[in-house]
Amino acid sequence: MTTVFVTDGQSRSALAVVRSLGRHGVRVVCGDSTRFATAFTSKHVDECTLYPDPNTRPAAFVGTLVDYLRDNDVDVLLPVGHESTRLVNRSRELLAEHTNVPVAGREEFDRFVRKDFVMSQAEKLDIPHPRTVFPESVDEACELVETLSFPVVVKLPSEAGSKGLQYVEEPAAFRETFLEVYRGGEMPIVQERIPSNGQGMGAAFLRWDGEIKARFAYRRLREFPPSGGPSTLRESIHDERLFEAGETLLDDVDWQGVAMVEFKNDPRTDTPKLLEVNPRFWGSLHLPYRCGVEFPWLLTQCALGEDPEPVTTYPTGVRCRFLLPGDVLNLLSRHDRAAVREFFPIREEGTYFDILDRSDPLPTLGRLAAIARYSVDYDMWRYAIVR
CATH class of the missing domain: 3.30.470.20 (ATP-grasp fold, B domain)
Incomplete structure (x- = not known):
């Protein structure tokens, strides 16, 4: 029987992964850093395991994965969450000594997750995208933004989703907002905002x-x-x-x-x-x-x-x-x-x-338990509930 290790059991996407694999007769091992992981309660999960939080202890997370894969018979490793997937891509060769790891690899992942790289590729390949500028300093950003139509969006290139993102409605507020996103770290990109009624x-x-x-x-x-x-x-x-x-x-x-x-x-x-x-x-x-x-x-x-x-x-x-x-x-x-x-x-x-899901009802109870457990902790709410 094929065995697959699935990470990030608290996430909705991991639950979809284990349901897909389980109904095809795959033996599923599911991991997460919390015992309240929603997918742990799925009928399709055969074994649950805990590992260090990849967001706060990345080296320990990878080390625990290596130890588990070395000591157990696992055919495929499927990372799910953003940080887990990033770390698995960066450690693909090490992990691949013990199982199949179907990811692209560190260089490819790190490029594709960057918004500046994706926008540059879109421009090169003539794919429609919002007009975007790539400043190298705060002063240059204030100059280049004059070539765009407001409102604009200020984004950190390497942050996933809406992290490190701010909207600017008027030119007068641009410098302050840009500095707030920048904060002396990575230089943001700036692009025109598509109207909010766009789907x-x-x-x-x-x-x-x-x-x-x-x-x-x-x-x-x-x-x-x-x-x-x-x-x-x-x-x-x-x-x-x-x-x-x-x-x-x-x-x-x-x-x-x-x-x-x-x-x-x-x-x-x-x-x-x-x-x-x-x-x-x-x-x-x-x-x-x-x-x-x-x-x-x-x-x-x-x-x-x-x-x-x-x-x-x-x-x-x-x-x-x-x-x-x-x-x-x-x-x-x-x-x-x-x-x-x-x-x-x-x-x-x-x-x-x-x-x-009527055919797999326990994850609903697992999600309700997570809501009750973490409702008073905002950081854990974002991690364990909204994902």
Whole structure:
């Protein structure tokens, strides 16, 4: 029987991974730094293990993984969270002495996670993207921003998601905001902000040995926070513009593994514009799983030297909801009747959930236990609940 080690059991995406693998008869070992990991309660997890927090003890995390893989028979290691995936990419050769590690490697991961690299590639490959400048000093930033239209976004190039990001509505506030993001560290990039009514979109891929083995597109319907964050409701779509742009980007760097390419539709031109790349499993992984595009299982097959048939077709209009606590928090944060109308009914035909699943019910209780355990600790709330 194939055994796969899955990291970051508290995350929604890890739960999607173990469900995908489990229903194909894979023996799943799931790890995390907290005993309250949601995926630990899944019927598809055969063994749970604790390791040091990769965010605060990276060397100990890698060392514990090496020790476990050396002492146990594991066929494939699948990292899930951002920091875990970064560390596994950086230690791929060491870990690969004990198991199959289907990641691209340190250089490729570190480049793709940088927003400045992705924007430079978009410019080189003629992929639509927000106008972006790359200042080398604060004074140069204040000069270059005059070539952009406000509002603008100030971003730290190497931070994942919305970390290290600030919006600037007027030129008068730019220098102060830029300095706040910079803080004497990494030089931010600056780009024009796509209007807030533009819809977030994503295209996910599994590329292996130069071939697209799976692809999937979706649009974001709700997020938390509403100004921009993890999607709490999303819908499967088919958009060749997203596939073409994503595949062009991945082909150019000869990417190996899974990646999700994020876009935002510019309503002024009805053009999806590239924002960033997540070179790892992503938070909305349950949606393709519900649509029959099982990235974790396909990646496992590739890692084992098999050649699965590409999966490029799937039903559109399927929705998946991050109810606990994501969509509840979206509702509470908006304070308007429209939010209430959108929230109900909770269960609709063609809508699934990231965590709730009648065939695998215990993770719902596990998530509720995490909410109760960490509700008074903001840092742990962000880590253990909102992911």
